[in-house]
Amino acid sequence: MNTVNERITAIGVVPVIKLNNPERDAAPLAQALCAGGVPVAEVTFRAAGADTAIRLMREACPAMLVGAGTVLTREHVDKAAAAGADFIVTPGFDPELVAYCVEKGMPIYPGCTTPTDYHAALKFGLEVLKFFPAEQSGGLAKIKAMAAPFPMFKVMPTGGISLKNLKEYLSCPVICACGGSYMVTADLIDNQKWEEITALCRQSADIVKEARQNG
Numbered sequence: 001m002n003t004v005n006e007r008i009t010a011i012g013v014v015p016v017i018k019l020n021n022p023e024r025d026a027a028p029l030a031q032a033l034c035a036g037g038v039p040v041a042e043v044t045f046r047a048a049g050a051d052t053a054i055r056l057m058r059e060a061c062p063a064m065l066v067g068a069g070t071v072l073t074r075e076h077v078d079k080a081a082a083a084g085a086d087f088i089v090t091p092g093f094d095p096e097l098v099a100y101c102v103e104k105g106m107p108i109y110p111g112c113t114t115p116t117d118y119h120a121a122l123k124f125g126l127e128v129l130k131f132f133p134a135e136q137s138g139g140l141a142k143i144k145a146m147a148a149p150f151p152m153f154k155v156m157p158t159g160g161i162s163l164k165n166l167k168e169y170l171s172c173p174v175i176c177a178c179g180g181s182y183m184v185t186a187d188l189i190d191n192q193k194w195e196e197i198t199a200l201c202r203q204s205a206d207i208v209k210e211a212r213q214n215g
């Protein structure tokens with residue numbers, strides 16, 4: 001596994017973030033995540049200025065991993081790379097975009113939920129796939145079923161994950177980390193509830209530890 005995969009696996013949860021006001025919120029948000037023991041972020045291109053947010057989060061917490069999410073085009077990849085992104089996440093499997101990232105040496109986690117997606121991912125030597133949207137696509141039962149023919153992949157399920165089901169997901173050995181927005185909701189960010197975000201991250205980090213100890 002490459003270093004980014006290993007670091008994401010060690011952290012165990014990946015906050016999926018939409019930042020409407022990066023100049024105001026990126027730095028305190030990065031600090032809140034790190035203070036809660038979750039030094040990683042997937043900053044989505046669902047909001048304009050995602051690249052600014054990535055740059056500001058990196059500057060605020062140089063040791064944290066900052067990736068770009070909802071990456072749909074080469075332009076997004078280029079902007080994310082220029083801002084210093086550590087990894088790219090795409091909602092679906094776009095072979096051209098995957099090839100573009102692989103050529104650049106940029107770690108990419110494409111959204112995959114079907115045997116066809118997994119099969120396509122094999123050709124690119126990927127080790128970790130995003131399983132998205134997780135709950136809506138069949139959840140843990142589907143992840144386990146997919147691991148039978150494709151035992152070479154680890155997955156990062158995202159979509160419908162919360163403090164309620166995090167431990168169950170993380171107890172499955174196929175899963176290296178879970179993505180989610182529950183600790184960085186629009187309400188928490190727009191109202192600058194940094195302490196609450198830190199508390200939710202701490203709770204998540206404790207669940208990661210518990211799941212790993214039991215596993």
Ligand code: 3PG
Nearest residue numbers: 016158159160161180181
């Ligand atoms: C994503 O883009 O990965 C999801 O929107 C996050 O899903 P969640 O909001 O259900 O956690």
